[in-house]
Amino acid sequence: MINGKKIALYVTGGIAVYKAVDLLRELIKNGAEVRVAMTKGAAEFVTPLTFQILSKHTVYIDTFAEDDPSTVNHINLADWADYSIVAPLTANTLAKMAHGLADNFVTSALLAVTHPVFTVPAMNGNMYRNTVTQENIEKLSARGIGVMSPDTGFLAEGYSGEGRFPEKSRIIDELEAFIRDYSEKLPLRNKKIIVTAGGTKERIDPVRYITNDSSGKMGHALAVEAWKRGAEVVLISASQLATPDYITRVPVESAEEMLRTVTDEFDDADAVIMAAAVSDYTPATVEKQKMKKKDSLTLSFRKNPDILKSLGEKKKPDQLLIGFAAETEDLIRYAEKKLNDKNADLIIANDVGKKDRGFNVDENEVTMLSRKSEPVTISLRSKSDVSVEVIDWLVTNMN
Known part of the structure; x- marks a missing residue:
């Protein structure tokens, strides 16, 4: 949501100014073009030069420092930005x-702003x-200005508090949710997308299980990208990764639990992305107590339900089903077989x-296979960037 946006960052005079430097870097890393204005009080904590070097733009402080007679700086900055942040x-x-x-x-600039703040x-x-501060916050909120709640923790005064x-x-997560609310042209708005993620765990006893090496990073990246396009996302995850507050997450552990959860959500879903690495097998019996050490151990396994195949058998014509084929050999051949056998799109x-x-x-580096087009290979890049390509395909084929 931040990528490509023009953001005016207004920095005011508190000890937390030094943290605004890191926020500026994070906004730029997320693809925003940022220009900074500071109060004179803020400049007492961190020099404007720091913000200038990082933003690569002049930092505005003095209302009357009008070097260019063709513009009025505080009006120009207010008109230039897509969004303003006061931090x-x-x-x-x-x-x-x-x-x-x-x-x-x-x-002065904030009074001239006509875009979201x-x-x-x-x-x-x-x-x-x-009481006065809380009343002032209510006034800003009533005008549609986004107001974060602060954290509770160690304060500059030497004690803990709000x-x-x-x-x-957290700022980036809430800012993205704020920007999303103001975005009009989101191709997946009013669409429900289910994403599964992580490697499922199959219990042997209360303290042991079998699993795989999946971290869930690909599935979580897909969930975030679908949300950015406007979708209502339900992330069904067996991963331990953190999830932004704006994503609806349902934690699961085993393949059976994932199947039940996906099935419960499936009927009114517009698309399902099965990015989870679901264990193929589960122990035939699960011990109620921790097993004691033996010289040797033999375990019996039974086959887990095939979630992707189950969804393929019941999906409606207007539902899209996306699956993953994680292989170590004959990648394309196995993926093509999966495409046909599982009735995936x-x-x-x-x-x-x-x-x-x-x-x-x-x-990750992946190849996308569908029945409607030739295979498309997405070269090695971050999983977030891969997710952009996958959700692009989803948008094109859904709309």
Whole structure:
């Protein structure tokens, strides 16, 4: 959601200014073009030069420093941006925004903004909980301005409390959700997409299980990308990876549990992406107590249900079914067989026999096979970038 956006970052004068530097870097890493304005109080904590070097743009501080007679800087910045972020937002600037004051560059520019504004309050806990501050937050929220709740933790004053500047990952997650709410042209809006992820675990006894090397990173990346396109996403995951708050996650462990959960969600789904590495077999019996050590051990297994095949047998004409073929040899041949045998619309073949791609790493190289077109190979790249290509295919074939 952030990629390609023009963002004005307004930095106000609190100790958390140093964390705004890291936030600026994160916005740029996510593909945004960022320009910075600071209050004079903010410049007392971190020099404007730091933000200038990182953003590669002039940092605005003085309302009256108009070097170019053809523009008015605070109006120009307000007009230029797609979104504005105020981080950190002090109690002082919060009050000024609530009452429409324009006594410095930041507040003057914010008063001229016509696009969405997102704020990250950070202040002492007593100041944050003050009735006046809470009333000011309500005023901003009533105007459609996004106001994050601060974290609770160790404050500059030397004690723990509410008012701490949030972790950048949480800011990025909530900012993306904020931008998504304002985005009009989202191709998967009102579509329900189920994504499965992770390697299932098949219990031997209460403390042991068999599984595989899947980390769930590919499935989680697909869930996030589908959400960015507007979908209602249900992520059914056997992975231990963290999930953004905006994704509906259903944790599962075994293949049987995953089958039940997917089946419960399937009827009203527009598409299912089976990215999970489902164990082919499960122990025939599960011991109720931890097994004691023996000189040798023989386990009997039974075949797990084939979730992809089960969905292929019951899917409706307007539902799309995407599966993965994780192989170590004859990749395309096995993937083509899976495409036909499972009644899938797309099979994504990936080689899990190489250490630099596939299971439990950040990158992947895949080949997409469907009945409607020739195989398409997506060269080695991050799993997030692979997910963009897969969801592109989904959008094209769904609409």
